[in-house]
Amino acid sequence: MKSLLLISGSASATSSNTKLLRMMADTFADSYRMEVMDGLWELPLYTHERELAGIPDVVKNLREKVKRADAVLISTPEYLHNIPAVLKNALEWMTTSGELSEKPVLAITLTPRAPRGENAMRSLLQSLVASKARVLAELPIHLDELAIGDERGKAMDDDHRSLLQEAIALL
């Protein structure tokens, strides 16, 4: 069974992106080993000097999880026409260590409604290309088309289930 790491790019503890990833982990639990990772705000801000001074445990944990995963899914909101700083920061911490190099990635944006999210997707793809990741699919999703329940494990509608299933199968 393939192991997939599902990273939420949001800076919110009540994030809809994190809810989507939890829903995916429940929906596809029989076919993939899926681990959801949020809380990117726990990572210290990347600086060259901090990296030289010794890698913090939270960063080691992120690097290890990405390294071990067969593929990575990143689902992100858009902040100021970009990806959230917490996500960019996480990607910066993996620049020199290279965990994303050659890693199959599914890039997802989850934003309120079309065409929102286009800038975040562009920005995410640029960072992933610079990280030498293998971006195998990109999927813009909008909240007004998706029912995201508060409770973990609420069933996903059939259209989104097939869309996500097809995208994950590419990884």
Ligand SMILES: Cc1cc2nc3c(=O)[nH]c(=O)nc-3n(C[C@H](O)[C@H](O)[C@H](O)COP(=O)(O)O)c2cc1C
């Ligand atoms: C600091 C900040 C900046 C934002 N900037 C944008 C933006 O540029 N474009 C956009 O579509 N939404 C923007 N939003 C709205 C978020 O994308 C939207 O609330 C999203 O659904 C949050 O996702 P989450 O629940 O996973 O955190 C911004 C939100 C915040 C907090």
